[in-house]
Amino acid sequence: MRSRLRLHRAAVLPILIGFWTFAFPQLARAQATSALPKSWNDAVAELAEKIAAAASPATPVRLELRNISSLDASYAAAIRAALVNDLRSHSFRVESTDTGDLLQLTLSESADSYVWVAEMARKSQDQASAPTIIVAVPRTDLSSNGAESQSLSLEKRLIWEQPEKFLDFALLNDSTSSNPRLLVLGTNQITLYKFSDAQWRLSSTTPIPRNASPSRDPRGTIHLKERNISVEGFQCAGDPDLAGTVRCDATKTDLPDLSTTLPERSNGVGTSVPGECRGDPAYLHTSEGDWTQTDSIQGYLMKKIPLPMVLSGDPIEFDGPVMSLQPEPDTSAARAVVHNLKTGNYEGYIVTATCSH
Amino acid sequence: MLRRLAATSVCLTVLFAALPARTARRPQYGGTLRLDMGADLASLDPAVATTASEESAAKIQIDSLIYEGRNPDGSFNGAPGSGPFKILSWEPGKRATLQANENYNQGRPFVDSIAITMARSVRDRLLDLELNKADLAEIPAQDARQSAERGVRISQSPPDELLALVFLDDRPAASDGRAREIIGQSISLAIDRSAITTFLLQKVGEPAGALLPQWSSGTSFLFSTSADVPRAKELWSQITPSRNIVLGYDSADALEQSVAERIVVNAKEAGISLKAVADATNKSTNVDARLMRAPMISPNPATALNGILQTLDPLGRGGFSAKPLRESSSAQEIYGRERAVVDAFRIVPLVWIPRVYGLSARVRNWAAPAPGQTWPLADVWLDTDGKSSDLKDQ
Numbered sequence: 001m002r003s004r005l006r007l008h009r010a011a012v013l014p015i016l017i018g019f020w021t022f023a024f025p026q027l028a029r030a031q032a033t034s035a036l037p038k039s040w041n042d043a044v045a046e047l048a049e050k051i052a053a054a055a056s057p058a059t060p061v062r063l064e065l066r067n068i069s070s071l072d073a074s075y076a077a078a079i080r081a082a083l084v085n086d087l088r089s090h091s092f093r094v095e096s097t098d099t100g101d102l103l104q105l106t107l108s109e110s111a112d113s114y115v116w117v118a119e120m121a122r123k124s125q126d127q128a129s130a131p132t133i134i135v136a137v138p139r140t141d142l143s144s145n146g147a148e149s150q151s152l153s154l155e156k157r158l159i160w161e162q163p164e165k166f167l168d169f170a171l172l173n174d175s176t177s178s179n180p181r182l183l184v185l186g187t188n189q190i191t192l193y194k195f196s197d198a199q200w201r202l203s204s205t206t207p208i209p210r211n212a213s214p215s216r217d218p219r220g221t222i223h224l225k226e227r228n229i230s231v232e233g234f235q236c237a238g239d240p241d242l243a244g245t246v247r248c249d250a251t252k253t254d255l256p257d258l259s260t261t262l263p264e265r266s267n268g269v270g271t272s273v274p275g276e277c278r279g280d281p282a283y284l285h286t287s288e289g290d291w292t293q294t295d296s297i298q299g300y301l302m303k304k305i306p307l308p309m310v311l312s313g314d315p316i317e318f319d320g321p322v323m324s325l326q327p328e329p330d331t332s333a334a335r336a337v338v339h340n341l342k343t344g345n346y347e348g349y350i351v352t353a354t355c356s357h
Numbered sequence: 358m359l360r361r362l363a364a365t366s367v368c369l370t371v372l373f374a375a376l377p378a379r380t381a382r383r384p385q386y387g388g389t390l391r392l393d394m395g396a397d398l399a400s401l402d403p404a405v406a407t408t409a410s411e412e413s414a415a416k417i418q419i420d421s422l423i424y425e426g427r428n429p430d431g432s433f434n435g436a437p438g439s440g441p442f443k444i445l446s447w448e449p450g451k452r453a454t455l456q457a458n459e460n461y462n463q464g465r466p467f468v469d470s471i472a473i474t475m476a477r478s479v480r481d482r483l484l485d486l487e488l489n490k491a492d493l494a495e496i497p498a499q500d501a502r503q504s505a506e507r508g509v510r511i512s513q514s515p516p517d518e519l520l521a522l523v524f525l526d527d528r529p530a531a532s533d534g535r536a537r538e539i540i541g542q543s544i545s546l547a548i549d550r551s552a553i554t555t556f557l558l559q560k561v562g563e564p565a566g567a568l569l570p571q572w573s574s575g576t577s578f579l580f581s582t583s584a585d586v587p588r589a590k591e592l593w594s595q596i597t598p599s600r601n602i603v604l605g606y607d608s609a610d611a612l613e614q615s616v617a618e619r620i621v622v623n624a625k626e627a628g629i630s631l632k633a634v635a636d637a638t639n640k641s642t643n644v645d646a647r648l649m650r651a652p653m654i655s656p657n658p659a660t661a662l663n664g665i666l667q668t669l670d671p672l673g674r675g676g677f678s679a680k681p682l683r684e685s686s687s688a689q690e691i692y693g694r695e696r697a698v699v700d701a702f703r704i705v706p707l708v709w710i711p712r713v714y715g716l717s718a719r720v721r722n723w724a725a726p727a728p729g730q731t732w733p734l735a736d737v738w739l740d741t742d743g744k745s746s747d748l749k750d751q
Contacts, residue, residue: 088439110576111656121577132579134576134687134688136688158464198436199460
């Protein structure tokens with residue numbers, strides 16, 4: 001088993017290197033610690049400009065670095081080096097000896113961003129307040145924060161269940177409406193429910209035209225961002241959105257199904273979810289098995305060096321096979337349709353991945 | 358993005374073939390969560406006002422369980438029972454039972470019901486936890502360590518409540534601007550915040566020099582928390598004639614009392630004449646300054662700072678929160694506002710205190726709520742297998 005695993009990894013390495021450069025260029029860049037992400041360079045430039053506005057370049061400065069953030073030492077050193085360069089471009093002389101005025105650079109962080117602080121030295125005790133320059137730097141550019149104890153924590157929430165098979169579902173968020181709406185993509189109709197009086201109430205149904213050669217394994221996806229639905233050779237669009245009147249037209253070019261079916265395990269599906277944990281992209285994937293078996297969804301993190309892909313956190317279990325797994329837009333969650341073998345019902349879950357200790 | 362995800366899918370197709378499957382323990386449905394609280398609530402109607410802050414906080418927690426959502430203005434939307442739980446029984450001021458809402462639009466909670474016992478003293482709550490008669494209870498931060506030593510599982514939030522000394526606007530100590538500033542600064546420099554954190558809070562919490570904790574703003578390290586007794590003495594000597602400062606504290610708050618007594622000792626070491634008096638009503642006209650607690654209402658530093666200043670505002674007669682910050686304020690603007698308030702020495706930050714919860718061994722999926730969040734009881738489940746060795750609380 002072990003040797004087989006290695007063989008697989010070796011085979012996919014070239015593919016992944018290409019993929020990585022394409023899909024996550026910012027992370028690939030971050031491997032070279034001397035090259036900072038653009039927003040970090042912008043922040044360093046802003047610091048340098050503000051320092052130049054507050055101090056005269058006539059006096060040499062001595063730059064001291066203090067890192068109280070989760071950034072590792074190599075990034076801290078790269079940020080310091082970038083600031084030295086930018087200060088020199090503002091005609092400052094940055095000395096390594098004790099002769100210059102002290103400029104303290106502190107790399108800190110708040111709840112949602114890095115906070116970089118430059119403190120100018122006080123000239124004397126009487127000088128009440130030396131300039132303190134602060135810039136907030138997005139944490140999204142972080143590729144590795146060293147928080148090795150973090151892992152993916154999965155949580156599932158049952159949203160909908162029905163005896164009839166359905167292919168996908170979606171909660172429609174609309175700021176103009178106080179009632180949540182639920183769209184259920186069945187095999188032969190699209191159904192809209194509105195939440196009222198503590199239950200989902202049928203709002204409308206739209207039949208889906210029958211394909212001349214219907215599949216025994218129909219697939220369908222609600223594309224929330226694109227506001228349309230692809231199902232078995234048809235594409236359905238809503239007017240003005242999916243909560244409105246839905247019309248289905250035959251098409252030959254479906255939008256890409258964002259879930260993945262494993263060729264060797266026809267019932268396994270996986271999807272990426274937006275967001276990162278420990279600076280690594282997160283993925284969800286079901287376990288192997290057929291439609292007569294229970295199933296689980298497991299979180300994985302893809303390391304910056306393309307391999308290995310590592311398990312992260314514990315999986316969540318289902319009472320039947322996961323039939324479909326689709327990413328929820330803009331959240332670190334996915335929609336899972338499960339065939340519950342105990343009840344016979346089809347169930348729709350939101351599976352949320354959070355990065356936690 | 359789509360292209361990226363599609364590319365990801367391609368890779369996953371190949372890659373996941375090499376990954377083994379794993380099994381893990383599943384959340385369990387069912388059971389009754391036993392919740393102790395100190396407040397005694399007469400009503401859960403959001404329109405009925407409460408006077409005590411403890412009651413108000415408890416009411417928000419329960420209302421958030423029975424209403425569908427909360428609006429930005431703090432009001433609740435939906436009908437009672439539209440949230441994850443419905444009220445099954447209600448005895449005002451004594452107990453309540455909440456039942457899981459099978460039709461909750463975010464999914465049925467894991468537990469079947471929550472049995473709430475109200476008006477439990479701190480001692481009773483700790484005993485209930487120790488004797489496994491309660492599954493969840495909020496306990497004072499200063500009792501966290503001792504409770505843990507007695508076998509109670511402890512969960513604590515990041516430090517999100519500020520204990521501060523606030524000078525009243527209309528008292529003699531605050532009447533002369535320059536003298537007021539010197540008095541405030543000398544008292545601030547006399548206080549040994551580390552000792553308060555280490556001995557009174559049993560290292561649960563952190564010294565505060567700023568109005569926001571370091572984890573929220575990232576800039577609290579710029580505010581000193583160190584005591585400087587010689588400098589405090591020097592400043593105090595500039596006050597002529599010498600003043601007698603009266604510090605009020607809530608007599609029902611054990612932590613406030615011990616902190617006030619500690620400050621008296623610190624002040625004495627710096628030659629400052631300061632005495633502490635219990636002020637249960639919080640309305641005494643004979644005090645120059647008061648100890649006040651100010652919770653963070655949001656993880657957003659600007660919103661949290663506005664909230665803290667608003668909480669302390671009644672003592673400052675509207676002077677603290679006159680210029681609320683925008684939610685999108687920059688780190689520089691937030692720091693500037695903090696600096697201006699702290700350097701005026703009307704508010705002297707003392708310590709940051711976390712919220713501490715005691716849990717029974719069977720509670721799972723509990724995470725101490727962040728500022729502005731409510732108890733995540735819809736996510737909590739009860740482990741009836743009795744395996745609790747791998748618990749990791751936040």
